[in-house]
Amino acid sequence: MCWFYARKLEPFMTKERLYVYDTTLRDGQQTQGVQFSLAEKQQIAATLDALGVDYIEGGWPGANPIDSAWFDSQPKLRATFTAFGMTKRAGHSAENDTALNAVVNANTAAVCLVGKTHDFHVETALGITLDENIENIRRSIEHLVSQGREALFDAEHFFDGYKANPDYARACIQAAFAAGARWIVLCDTNGGALPAEVGQIVQEVITAGLPGDHLGIHTHNDTENAVANTLAAIDAGARQIQGTLNGLGERCGNANLTSLLPILKLKEPYRSNYEIGVTDAALRDIKRASRVLDDILNRIPAPQAPFVGASAFVHKAGLHASAILKNPVTYEHIDPALVGNQRDIPMSNQAGQSNLRKRLKEANLIVEKDDPALGRILELVKEREAQGYSYDTAQASFEILARRELGLCPVFFEVKRYKVSVERRKNKYNRMVSLSEALVVVRIDGEKKMSVSESMDELGNDRGPVNALSKALAKDLGPYQAMIDDMNLTDYKVRITQGGTEAVTRVVIDCEDSKGRSWATVGVSANIVDASFEALLDAVNWKLIRDTAPPA
């Protein structure tokens, strides 16, 4: 019988405490293209602190001016603020090692030092003897302890080292432990270890005498197993886990706390057997915490991210969608609200009638079960998706389509024609510049209105023909003008797709307004300007429908 299954059958008598160590600000910053400013480090640390992690590794004092300034600012945190550095070099005493001094002088309550435990690296990368390396580890940790710091030892390349020379790898970490390190962190530095061997090696280390409640695990995602490797180490007895928000980190990233924390809080056997410093209320904020980091990095949030992604609880398949409508437990492994996320059932050509009725209900369109309009709408959606439309990301366009079919779509205005031009030529400074101009003719309440606009923004840059067209359309919509002015285009996505046999352009537009609504529409045409204009018209109509609806 396997250890993990024995665990499952026999829950712990009392919960054991697991400690969470965040390294977003240090290992996360190793990501290609990532360099946090001081203000960003402060914001991320505050977010992590609110989440309830036990340790926040701030960076490497002395490695660069921002990290030094950040440690000088002595941030006030509930979590244990930790400085990162490396064990002293051979040939210097710990007291006289410049790099180590910079780390110690940051005056943090805890210090984590990385050191070698793989014989090959000691000899190849450091070029010192195996004994010298152990001495460096011992002296460095002793120095931290003598300064009254909580000492952590990051055992670099531990799993590779253990597979190559288990006695030496163990001797290194035993030296750190004997010297007073509170935590020995087993690191899979190159991310190549797989869960089974991680579990087994951690178990052997514990059997050899290192207590599990002094062992940490630090994994990387190079085989997509960083989360699984962390769980395997916990199962084997490790009691500190290291990771980063959104799995940020060098190469393929570190263990993703945004997945690990929900697993530890919500999934068995972890939920019953362990306690972490993250409260239920904090967990409900984890999606927001994930977005804080995306915002700082200016990244589009990964829609498929476990637990926190926009698609994590989206049910597209017809079968799934109809079962979810009967009982959400059928296709959801957790309640999305527990991680601050929500369920969504988009429209698509795989959806059935029950899905459709739910979708309509969300737009306050109550349609009876046997209404023949349902079949017509489904057919229309199928037909248009074959032309290149995609309604699962464009609920507002779906609603407009359904309303037209149900006779519930008011006609606010009619676009009679438009014309848009793009011109590129030399300006008076002999530089090539572009300008777009648009003219739109609409009929509102029997009155014809003609508006023109150009595409220049405040900085004098040309924003292109679609921009000019949308400004011209929005310029004078009579009684609806105030509603349109309250509309803000937040994203504009273009893809070339196949509509029948010809390539067509699909445009998806995201909008929001001051009432906190956000909506998306879609347009399809071989002509990108037409496709954009179609999506824009749907967006405007949706907004007018909402704003002119009688209060519920």
Added chain:
Amino acid sequence: MCWFYARKLEPFMTKERLYVYDTTLRDGQQTQGVQFSLAEKQQIAATLDALGVDYIEGGWPGANPIDSAWFDSQPKLRATFTAFGMTKRAGHSAENDTALNAVVNANTAAVCLVGKTHDFHVETALGITLDENIENIRRSIEHLVSQGREALFDAEHFFDGYKANPDYARACIQAAFAAGARWIVLCDTNGGALPAEVGQIVQEVITAGLPGDHLGIHTHNDTENAVANTLAAIDAGARQIQGTLNGLGERCGNANLTSLLPILKLKEPYRSNYEIGVTDAALRDIKRASRVLDDILNRIPAPQAPFVGASAFVHKAGLHASAILKNPVTYEHIDPALVGNQRDIPMSNQAGQSNLRKRLKEANLIVEKDDPALGRILELVKEREAQGYSYDTAQASFEILARRELGLCPVFFEVKRYKVSVERRKNKYNRMVSLSEALVVVRIDGEKKMSVSESMDELGNDRGPVNALSKALAKDLGPYQAMIDDMNLTDYKVRITQGGTEAVTRVVIDCEDSKGRSWATVGVSANIVDASFEALLDAVNWKLIRDTAPPA
């Protein structure tokens, strides 16, 4: 001692065959926002086939017009082409079940039917008795076998079902196996299972009498453990794995074949113990396969993707980078070339320059090691990539940029100005129609030439402003006219990206000519017409450089 470790210590005497079942075209299509066209399904299937997967699940015949057309086309593949459907409903015989008939009538060699194995789902979602469900499974599989098909049974929610009622879950799959199913696929449908329990349950199923070489595993990534769950099932004895390219799939996606195939081919104990249909040469193409899907989805490739991501073997400056320069084995768990990827050390000028020279050589531009132009080109590429350009996928634009910097870019013609308009209005039949017109002024050999064109194709459809512009440009290029006429635009991709602080449009154009050349160029601007025109000009210039070059 754990089973997995026993495996590791005692390698198999002979390699066992693992079968790879791809469901990108079916479960992958369940992803929010994904709807493949027929041409895209064909392209993806060809890519998977070249990769060497054993089964390609094409979709659900009868579920939508595209899937039906795709099965009607009877694609020729090395892999076993498989139709997906569900077990028959209660109250119909298998022969008279409409949905099942549509699947059987697709005439594929293999058919995979999903059915319930979780008692709760049978009673809640289907509303039939537990015995009726088993009867449905048995009759459906028998029907497939009687039609001479290879039958697969997807045991939906198997792990949840097993945890709730192991006897019933086992009875369901035993019925399918007894009825002649070649494979019983254990599905973690809601993605909530964790590796330890997956391994244990698969082991128990095998102990209960279902042979491992008839068991498959189908996982989802809702806890970020889809890959680990698959490995746990293999370790326990399952011999078919299901997954998708890039982990595409409903909610958080399916098990990622782009990670699993490299693990199975390259990592122990899998490398020594198992054989899959993917050759070493095919594995070197897996990064390209991953990009094919991203291109189709118009997604930016995930830089941190294990094995195939652009950052997967990037070593940011510091300890790692200098060790890597001494010996790549120090920080890499596999050789990146084995998966068609490459090492990159962004901060190392040395590594940057040797990469650059390699790329220039591909364009027949031999540059000496210490040429200062190398540094200038590197800087320029960096700067333009920060603006939104992407030279990875646009080698021809990269070549033009480098040639300009090296003084090796002939000036064939100069575009003085252009103007393009789009007009949408009612035609004489009172239907809204669009027309685009373009005017381009170029100077060739001191002579000014003015050309106009409109965007109508042979069928009288408007193809938009970029089409009009490209036709006007290509209309009269004097001595180069024949070369331009030999140029065919094969694809046009548009992406909104971030250039500095503003959203800009990136256009990538693919071209080919009668000499069998194909090339890609990139343009970036806030104005989509400008961005397109820039990419078009690069494409034309590249063609003229090739056609006017003296024979090698």
